[in-house]
Amino acid sequence: MPLDASTSDTSARPRTGRRRRLAAVGAAFCVLAAVAATGVALKHQERARAELLAPGDAAGGRWSADAERGDGVADEVRAGLKGEGTTDTSAPTRPEVADLAKAAPSPLPASDPLAAAPTGPRPTIGPLFYAGVPGGPDHQCTAAVVHSPRGNLLVTAAHCVYQGGFRTDLAFVPGYHDGLMPYGVWVPTRIDLDPRWTADRDPDHDVAFVQVRRPGAGKARIESTTAAEQIRFNPPPSRPTRLVGYPYDQERPISCQNATNPFSPTQLSLICPGFPSGTSGGPMLTDLDPNTGRGTVTGVLGGYDEGGDDTTSYSTYFGDDVAGLYRRATTA
Structure with missing residues (x-):
């Protein structure tokens, strides 16, 4: 889950639930210290935040973008990282099949130990x-x-793309690893969001669909x-x-594996344990699928308390409302 974007945090990062509070406080102090060190007035930071x-x-x-919006964001992210393109031979062109075949047979076993652990990058996830935050894009x-x-x-969480306004400084980097x-x-x-999220951050609608393009790639x-x-709606809750x-x-x-459970009807x-900020x-x-490494999305980390705490993660249930949002996002 992302860091806190409270009124004292001028970095314009997304807001979070319980598990990010301590990290958010530390980040806020770091941002304020950096501002003081550089002599930049807080009002300038607030203006920059508003422009995002x-x-x-x-x-x-x-929210819809004009034809060229996002080009500068992409340029800033590229400039801050190491390299772009499939010439990176250390990155798989598909998920690490051997790893998944061991870790994720059907049915998926619970992780042992039951905690998040490093996993290989996947082309479909990033x-x-x-961009436009102190210290460069992160x-x-x-x-x-x-x-x-x-x-x-x-698909992502609504609180990642809307906090009092739609974020205009986003860039998605699929399969990202080690600056590549x-x-x-x-x-x-x-x-596309459910209006009930934009109205009052209703945790039962903490889902967003985002259409994307690659600048310079036609x-x-x-x-x-x-x-x-794949994506599935009205899945069995467990x-x-x-x-x-x-x-x-x-x-x-x-990543970590376990069975989901119904926390509420929504x-x-x-x-x-172990899913931190971000x-x-x-x-x-x-x-x-052990042959491709791909699966079916039945939720995204968010929802109750904008995701939960250091032990339990949550997701808005992908029911009829999310199905309708998907249909809206995939039509003109």
């Missing part, structure tokens, strides 16, 4: 970088490519580059599940 937010159609839960959330008719759709961008940098062209579709996870996310201070993802819970929006995957 766009009202869009908050009442309708939609961090969301936020990743504060996670997203996943899901199948759609146009082949350009991500093996599948390029992708920026939003449209964000009409390239992200599914053609990375493949995609399923063997793998949760994947990128901690904000690490260069590779972590929320799922998953007991797997993992919000990470996919909950079921039915992993």
